[in-house]
Amino acid sequence: MSLDELLSKLWAKGDGTSIREHTDRLIDNLKMIKETFGDLIEGTLKEQAGHFWKCLELACEYHDYGKIHRYFQKKVGNPDFKNFRAGFGEVRHNLLSPAFLPEELSEPWKTLVALAIVHHHDYEPSDENVEKVEKVLKEEFKKSLSFMHRKVLKNREEEIIEKLESGEYTNIKTFYTLLKGFLLRIDHASSSKFAPHVESGRLKENEKKVESYLRNNKNANLNELQNFVLSNRKDNLLIVASTGAGKTEAGFIFLEHKGFFTIPIRTSANAIYQRAKQVFDEESVGLLHSTAHLYLLGNAEEDRNFSDDAVVKDMFLTKNFGKPLIVSTPDQLFPFILRPKGFEKYYSLFSYSRVALDEVQLFEPHTLGFIVKAIEKLSELDGRLMVMTATLPSYLEKDLEKLGFKMGTFLTTQERHNIKVLKSSILSQEGFNLIRKLSQRGKVLVVVNTVGRAIELKKALALGHLLHARFIYKDRKEKEKEVEEFFRDSNCGVWITTQIAEVSLDLDADFLITELSTIDSLFQRMGRVNRLGRKEISQPNVFVFTEDCSGISRVYRKSIHEFTKEVLKEGPLSEEEKQTFIKKVYEEVAKRDKEYMKNYEDAKRYIDSLWTVKETFNKEKAQHMFRDILTYTVIPERFRDQVERLIKEYKQEKDYLKRLQIFSSITEYMFSVPAYVKVPLKKVEGLKDVFWIEGEYSAELGFEFKENGNANIL
Incomplete structure (x- = not known):
């Protein structure tokens, strides 16, 4: 049987899609991306554009030829290979495919195409893999392993590119990265059951x-x-x-x-x-x-x-x-x-x-x-x-x-904010009285720095509504609608929130009462008050409590909080003055908080080392550097019965859309906790990276950690 016949008959996917059918989808998607965005891509590649489209076409055409391997056909369930046995086991198709590339293809393009094909799935070079490929090519396909093919299998991807780049060829690194990247995009799109198109059009006008x-x-x-x-x-x-x-x-x-x-x-x-x-x-x-x-x-x-x-x-x-x-x-x-x-x-x-x-x-x-x-x-x-x-x-x-x-x-020239600084805690009697008084005069937004402080304030006041990040998704969704309706339609009242109100909600309050955070966060909060600048500001409309502020060091950097307190002044504040204050604070940060700037510079140096291939990506190291934004996805224990029933339905359902709907119902019970909060978590069986969490939950207050001290901060 000829190679063309094998490609048309043998399977690329477990659903019976042939190698030829799948490959043709890639070629169609390549044409689609070239027709839709070719002019922009060629602008990046410049004089190498012609070589690029030819190489990409070859990579798309030959990337899965190795799937004619009999072991692969058995693995994907092709009934013609049900009884096939091989003593040496499977050789992955991406390692075999370069053997079928046209021999007349010149260098360095042949090496680049072969390298992209080998690495369109994960691959770590080893002598054992080279021996296996050599054996399969000889016994099954009557082919010998070429020098170029051996080189691509034996050496690390980066080493081959570095060597080509240091020789007579230029811009090889960018060329190859784009070649492999487009092959991955086109292959992934072409393999999609629901949306097999790599692009759907271009924005115009x-x-x-x-x-x-x-x-x-x-x-x-x-x-x-x-x-x-x-x-x-x-x-x-x-x-x-x-x-x-x-x-x-x-x-x-x-x-x-x-x-x-x-x-x-x-x-x-x-x-x-x-x-x-x-x-x-x-x-x-x-x-x-x-x-x-x-x-x-x-x-x-x-x-x-x-x-x-x-x-x-x-x-x-x-x-x-x-x-x-x-x-x-x-x-x-x-x-x-x-x-x-x-x-x-x-x-x-x-x-x-x-x-x-x-x-x-x-x-x-x-x-x-x-x-x-x-x-x-x-x-x-x-x-x-x-x-x-x-x-x-x-x-x-x-x-x-x-x-x-x-x-x-x-910057708008209109002054929108008049600040009053209060040198006490928002939990003081002064704070309670101010919130109660202003909530009788207009729409009040209260913003505190932590969820714990928000719950504490709500309990102490026994009035208003509460929104923070520890509500399960279905309750938070309703509360976000309610808070936006309140600030759009109501006359008086109060909502107590955390920093999620700074940018995520479209609010226009009459008064802001807040704990002091950092200068940028504070000005973001102020942006939720008198947004259009149409309200009278002869009297204060922003009240900042500067003492006993929650979340300092844990949520907000202590030095920036202190510098913010130093520059903050009372009275009307223009947009231009805000920018001046921000510059002052960060000038002090640069001078007096060396660790802050070190974190910024260390991150840049780490990236430079990755891109000069002096260091490879390390998931643990990256997670450590991102530790402040890492979260755990959790479900309160009180919802265990409902969620476990849904998980059982999810695992039994075969229809994709129905599975997605069930999974969405499960997700309604989730929220996230920061990784720096030390809490006992139990894995939810049947879900990846989701955990049960013990504590109190109500639709009014959200999730509260248990009183036995299990919310210690790392």
Whole structure:
């Protein structure tokens, strides 16, 4: 039987899809990506573009030829190979496939294609693997192992690329990273049962669609910020703008062709996703974060035809980055900078995509260090990025300016806030009296630094409503609706919240009462008061309690908290003064808190070592560096009976959509606790990385740790 006949007859997948059928899907997806975004990709590759498309076509064509191996056919269930036996065991198909590449293909392209094929699945070089491949090629295919094929199997991926790069060839590292990355993206998309397309289109006429949205929904035209972005979107941009300045619409203008709008808070991502669908259309926009499936399924009946599996297709297309515009949290994109397995998939994506990164001030210094290095790598790809923030540490501004970012500052001239500083605890009688008094005069937002303090305050006051991060998902979802309705429609009352109110909720309070946090966090909280600047501020509308503040050292850095207390002043405060105060605080941080800046610089050095291949990705080390943002997903013990019934249904159900619906019901009982909280956890059987947690839970107060001291802080 000829090779062509074998490819048409033998299986690539357990569902009976032939190798030829699967390969043809890859070739179709390659054509799709070239037709849709080829001009942008070629702009990155420049004079190597012609070689690139030929190499990628060969990689797509030959990547699975090794699946004609009889052992593979038995493994995927091909009935023709049911009784096949082999003494030496299976040789993985990706190791065999390079043997079928055309012999006339010249160097270095042949080596690069073979290397991408071998490494489109995990592979660690070993002499044992070389011997196995040699034996299978000889006994099953009557082929000998070529010198090039042996070299690719014996040597580490990085070593081969480094050697080629140091020889007569240039830009080999970028060329290969993109080659492998596109092969991974195309292969993963082509293997998807629900969304087998690598791309679904290209954004067009962004500015016209934003203009239409503003006219129809806000009776407005493009403002100064949005026009600045429109005129300068060929550059990388750094935007500092007041709350309510129209950053989201500016981001949509910037993300022409294909884009990612990233924001750290999932609730904010959900809101921006809804706005993006209004500006563009539902088919053009995807949502990507760890609980996106819950949000999409919860809104499915309103948003789309649920019965035709459109939600599942939409989710798979988004997960494979196939939508023209994807709203996401940064954790879905930026870990590529740590060079984990398959990082090339993300790297290739950025060769023709744009990124708008909002609310960067929310990150710790080492996380900012990682993000700055990610931005640097994307700039090397000729990618375009726009960083947006209301508050900007001066050290970050300096690093972005070094990378050639063009800065634009857009601050409202209207004073919106009048501060009163109270040198006591928010738990004092003075604090209680102030909250009660103001809640009779208007809508009061109370923000404290920890969940424990929020629950304590709610119990002591015995009034108002409570929102924090330790409500299970279904209760938190309802509370987020209630708090937004309250601040939109009510006249008087109080909500007690934690820092989740700073950016994730669209609120406009009459009064803010808060514990002192850090300067950037405090100004974010103030952004939830008098958002449009239309309210009278002759009297204070922001009340800051500076003593006995919760969460200092654990949630907020002690030095920044102290420097914030030093610069904070009473009275009306302009947006320009806020930026001055932020600069003052971070200048003091740079001078007096050496550890803070060391964390930032250490993170950047670590990334440099990864990308010069002096160090390989180490999951434990990366987790340690990210320890402040690590969380455990937990379910309160009181819901064990309901959840275990659902898990049983989930495991028995065969239909994917029904399984997803059941899993979403399970997720409704989850919330997250920070990894720095030391609590006894028991694994939930049947779910990956989910734990039972003991404690009290109520829909009014959320989760409370047990009184026996099991919430000690590490």
